[in-house]
Amino acid sequence: MIEEVAATTEGDLVINIGPQHPSTHGVLHLFVTMNGETIKKVEPHLGYIHRSIEKMDESLSYRQFIYSTSRMDYLSSHINNHGCALCVEKGLQLEIPPRAKVIRILMDELTRIASHCLWWGALAMDVGALTPFFHAFREREMINDIMEESCGARLTMNYMVPGGVMFDIQPNFQKHVKEFVAHFKTKIGEYDEMVTNNIIFQRRMKNVGYISPEDAVSYGCTGAVLRASGVKSDIRKIAPYDGYENVKFEEPLEMAGDCFARYMVRMKEMMQSLSIVEQLIDNIPEGDFVAKTKAVLKLPKGEFYSRVETARGEFGVYIVSEGGLTPYRIKFRSPGFSNLSALDHMSRGQKIGDLVAIMGTLDLVIPDIDR
Amino acid sequence: MFSLEGLKNTIHYTLSASLGTTSTLLVEMLIVGICVISLFAVLGLVLVFMERKVSAYMQIRLGPNRVGFQGSLQTVADTLKLVVKEGLVPNGADKFLFNFAPFLVMIVAMLIMAPIAFTKGLQMWDLNIGVLYVTAVSSISVIGILMAGWASNNKYSLLGAMRSGAQIVSYELSAGLAILTIVIFTESLQISKIVESQQTGWWLFKAHIPAVIAFIIFIIAVTAETNRAPFDLAEAESELTAGFHTEYSGMRFALFFLAEYVNIFIVCAIGSTLFLGGWMPFHIGHWSAFNHVMDFIPGIVWFFGKIFFLIFVIMWFRWTFPRLRIDQLLNLEWKYLLPISMFNLLLATVVAIMGWHF
Amino acid sequence: MFIVDYIKTVFGGVKSLLVGMNRTGYYFFHHKEIITQQYPDVKQVLPERFRGEVVMIHDEKNEHRCTGCTACELACPNATIKIVTKFDITPEGKKKKALDTFVYHLELCTMCNLCIEACPTGAIKMDQTFEHSVYDRSLLIKILNKPGSKLMEGVE
Numbered sequence: 001m002i003e004e005v006a007a008t009t010e011g012d013l014v015i016n017i018g019p020q021h022p023s024t025h026g027v028l029h030l031f032v033t034m035n036g037e038t039i040k041k042v043e044p045h046l047g048y049i050h051r052s053i054e055k056m057d058e059s060l061s062y063r064q065f066i067y068s069t070s071r072m073d074y075l076s077s078h079i080n081n082h083g084c085a086l087c088v089e090k091g092l093q094l095e096i097p098p099r100a101k102v103i104r105i106l107m108d109e110l111t112r113i114a115s116h117c118l119w120w121g122a123l124a125m126d127v128g129a130l131t132p133f134f135h136a137f138r139e140r141e142m143i144n145d146i147m148e149e150s151c152g153a154r155l156t157m158n159y160m161v162p163g164g165v166m167f168d169i170q171p172n173f174q175k176h177v178k179e180f181v182a183h184f185k186t187k188i189g190e191y192d193e194m195v196t197n198n199i200i201f202q203r204r205m206k207n208v209g210y211i212s213p214e215d216a217v218s219y220g221c222t223g224a225v226l227r228a229s230g231v232k233s234d235i236r237k238i239a240p241y242d243g244y245e246n247v248k249f250e251e252p253l254e255m256a257g258d259c260f261a262r263y264m265v266r267m268k269e270m271m272q273s274l275s276i277v278e279q280l281i282d283n284i285p286e287g288d289f290v291a292k293t294k295a296v297l298k299l300p301k302g303e304f305y306s307r308v309e310t311a312r313g314e315f316g317v318y319i320v321s322e323g324g325l326t327p328y329r330i331k332f333r334s335p336g337f338s339n340l341s342a343l344d345h346m347s348r349g350q351k352i353g354d355l356v357a358i359m360g361t362l363d364l365v366i367p368d369i370d371r
Numbered sequence: 372m373f374s375l376e377g378l379k380n381t382i383h384y385t386l387s388a389s390l391g392t393t394s395t396l397l398v399e400m401l402i403v404g405i406c407v408i409s410l411f412a413v414l415g416l417v418l419v420f421m422e423r424k425v426s427a428y429m430q431i432r433l434g435p436n437r438v439g440f441q442g443s444l445q446t447v448a449d450t451l452k453l454v455v456k457e458g459l460v461p462n463g464a465d466k467f468l469f470n471f472a473p474f475l476v477m478i479v480a481m482l483i484m485a486p487i488a489f490t491k492g493l494q495m496w497d498l499n500i501g502v503l504y505v506t507a508v509s510s511i512s513v514i515g516i517l518m519a520g521w522a523s524n525n526k527y528s529l530l531g532a533m534r535s536g537a538q539i540v541s542y543e544l545s546a547g548l549a550i551l552t553i554v555i556f557t558e559s560l561q562i563s564k565i566v567e568s569q570q571t572g573w574w575l576f577k578a579h580i581p582a583v584i585a586f587i588i589f590i591i592a593v594t595a596e597t598n599r600a601p602f603d604l605a606e607a608e609s610e611l612t613a614g615f616h617t618e619y620s621g622m623r624f625a626l627f628f629l630a631e632y633v634n635i636f637i638v639c640a641i642g643s644t645l646f647l648g649g650w651m652p653f654h655i656g657h658w659s660a661f662n663h664v665m666d667f668i669p670g671i672v673w674f675f676g677k678i679f680f681l682i683f684v685i686m687w688f689r690w691t692f693p694r695l696r697i698d699q700l701l702n703l704e705w706k707y708l709l710p711i712s713m714f715n716l717l718l719a720t721v722v723a724i725m726g727w728h729f
Numbered sequence: 730m731f732i733v734d735y736i737k738t739v740f741g742g743v744k745s746l747l748v749g750m751n752r753t754g755y756y757f758f759h760h761k762e763i764i765t766q767q768y769p770d771v772k773q774v775l776p777e778r779f780r781g782e783v784v785m786i787h788d789e790k791n792e793h794r795c796t797g798c799t800a801c802e803l804a805c806p807n808a809t810i811k812i813v814t815k816f817d818i819t820p821e822g823k824k825k826k827a828l829d830t831f832v833y834h835l836e837l838c839t840m841c842n843l844c845i846e847a848c849p850t851g852a853i854k855m856d857q858t859f860e861h862s863v864y865d866r867s868l869l870i871k872i873l874n875k876p877g878s879k880l881m882e883g884v885e
Binding site: 060063064065067068071131134135137138141148149150151152153156158161166167170190193194195197198199200 | 741742745746748749751752753756762764775776778779780804805806839840841842843846855
């Protein structure tokens with residue numbers, strides 16, 4: 001720590017990026033020490049959107065607290081809700097109907113594509129290309145419309161409930177999803193034309209923000225950040241939940257560990273999610289969409305942990321129950337927080353323009369970090 | 372051929388009939404000044420509207436469509452809003468420099484307007500070193516930007532201004548060399564002579580390979596010189612919020628905004644004068660019938676058509692490409708554009724000496 | 730070989746840029762895929778499941794199905810719903826708990842749908858309205874049962 005302070009010497013340029021800044025995607029505050037354009041140190045200051053969701057959830061019942069997790073990582077709210085529902089189900093030792101499982105996976109993967117679409121547009125915007133953002137939203141809107149039709153909301157769905165899902169899917173769901181899949185396959189090539197193959201974009205991304213596999217693991221990075229360093233870490237593969245063991249998909253890996261590797265991992269993940277959706281969309285089993293549960297849920301005394309793979313990485317839910325109506329303690333392990341901790345390591349010695357690119361590829365969602 | 376020379380002479384004779392020589396000159400200067408300022412105002416409105424529409428369609432949006440027909444009065448409304456807005460001066464700012472910077476940038480833009488030939492006989496000042504004058508004066512605008520960045524007392528502004536300084540100084544080299552390529556062929560620095568020399572065809576076609584290379588380099592270099600994306604590092608929205616004009620608001624900000632668009636117009640005017648024949652219609656060698664038809668379109672229409680085509684290309688760049696990093700920006704200039712344009716200058720000289728052009 | 734690489738880099742780079750420009754240029758001239766909507770002029774019909782605000786279902790006789798059981802109030806995570814009950818005198822002369830006012834705080838509501846799930850009689854539902862902005866916060870506190878409305882026959 002003493003070393004860190006000494007890094008700021010007289011003549012250094014200290015810039016406060018954020019909390020209101022176009023590239024921090026929210027209210028992140030970065031305290032950046034620079035030597036000219038070269039970054040010496042980055043200190044993230046958190047807490048601008050801290051809503052104490054964990055404490056709040058201690059006073060909510062096991063049905064109620066799930067809604068609040070949609071407000072954490074709002075881009076993958078389905079998956080957050082899924083993790084919470086899984087944890088409660090683990091405590092209740094509840095068997096979920098197969099139809100609910102498939103619907104859950106479908107929604108998760110659609111959310112992942114939607115989240116990556118927004119990430120892709122926002123990353124392009126961070127490095128200066130404003131047009132791709134709108135093109136990404138064209139596809140994202142289609143997913144949002146599908147969600148709106150079946151789940152009732154576009155962003156904070158609260159669709160997963162302990163025991164299954166809140167509603168059955170709409171009759172048009174399969175048709176619309178198939179339309180989306182066909183549409184997305186024609187558009188993914190345009191994504192490459194506009195951004196991936198662009199020489200300026202590649203130069204901005206390659207050899208920027210390198211993190212070695214060892215460092216990535218020790219910082220606790222998960223998701224695409226860790227996989228871009230060549231470490232297998234997909235929870236859907238390591239500890240499959242809700243039937244992920246029955247679908248075929250690959251875990252995209254890159255070895256380079258730089259921004260472009262993270263970019264490519266996410267682009268490949270979109271295609272993998274698309275293939276999962278394609279596999280399942282015609283094979284939704286008939287049956288109940290929610291298991292029969294008691295009106296009032298009570299978890300037995302004990303500790304429960306479940307984890308899911310969100311669009312950003314590993315999301316963990318830890319519930320300590322005293323056997324009452326509400327959890328005694330809830331802890332969320334959000335992927336953004338650990339990924340952000342590697343920002344300083346990645347951006348030292350890079351230019352200020354690279355900091356923005358690194359933040360873009362970390363795919364930060366600030367409410368997810370602050371909670 | 373259509374020309375505005377008659378109108379010009381009529382005004383001159385009417386004025387000199389009733390006034391002395393000095394007064395005539397003064398009144399004429401006043402008229403020219405008013406014309407230039409109103410041209411600027413109209414250009415600002417038209418170009419901002421054009422940019423918004425171009426960006427909208429490229430981003431699969433509709434763009435402004437509420438104020439006036441198809442949103443055509445949107446920019447007027449925006450200007451009105453900027454005029455009535457309070458112009459804040461931040462604490463600790465150098466007040467004189469802070470207030471002076473936007474005007475300096477504007478004045479430079481106005482100065483470069485002087486040697487541009489709009490159509491046959493419509494030119495403010497046909498000086499014999501027109502091209503040299505343009506390259507010399509255009510480099511003053513960087514002082515305005517540096518002034519704004521320094522006087523704002525803001526680190527973002529300072530970084531933006533420093534970037535802008537490095538960028539404009541570098542890119543002026545290749546822009547100047549690209550201009551020189553054409554000067555080799557025309558053997559003159561005078562704008563009117565350069566336009567005249569393209570009577571039989573534009574230099575872009577007449578001088579084939581060297582001119583095409585020079586044209587591409589010129590477009591890239593002027594995009595950088597006017598601080599437009601993908602070289603908008605001085606503003607760099609996602610890095611430096613707004614760069615050198617972060618602290619500007621109200622009318623001072625509007626002046627910077629206007630100067631940006633006027634600068635684009637001017638560099639495109641120079642580009643079309645040098646490479647695309649200025650106000651000369653499109654002529655093909657000895658096809659007299661075709662050339663005659665082309666002559667019926669007035670020169671001013673040709674000139675503005677070419678300018679707006681080039682502006683569209685520059686806008687197209689902006690809404691397609693990501694931004695370069697500062698070291699990549701300087702690499703591009705010093706490792707790619709400058710060697711290529713030097714080589715190209717040699718090639719052009721050889722072509723000119725051997726008479727390989729048309 | 731250095732020169733060959735150099736030229737390859739230049740041409741490869743220029744080609745990738747031109748491909749990108751071709752794509753944006755295509756969209757500039759083809760306006761079929763425009764995604765924006767002319768919002769106040771053309772309003773989108775929202776799907777029936779869209780959650781905009783909680784409303785109470787009233788039939789043409791101004792009767793609702795709410796018994797005042799407060800299941801929704803308990804289910805709500807945000808204390809959005811406040812139910813005030815009264816005691817009706819039934820024709821047999823017995824006292825019976827009934828709904829007096831159903832207070833709904835739209836400004837606190839997160840549209841989580843838990844109240845509708847909890848309601849045993851199906852008295853409330855989600856409406857598809859979304860234009861909730863008003864000039865005063867107090868206007869967002871709504872009373873859902875209409876004045877003079879009473880409980881539907883046969884709903885317990």
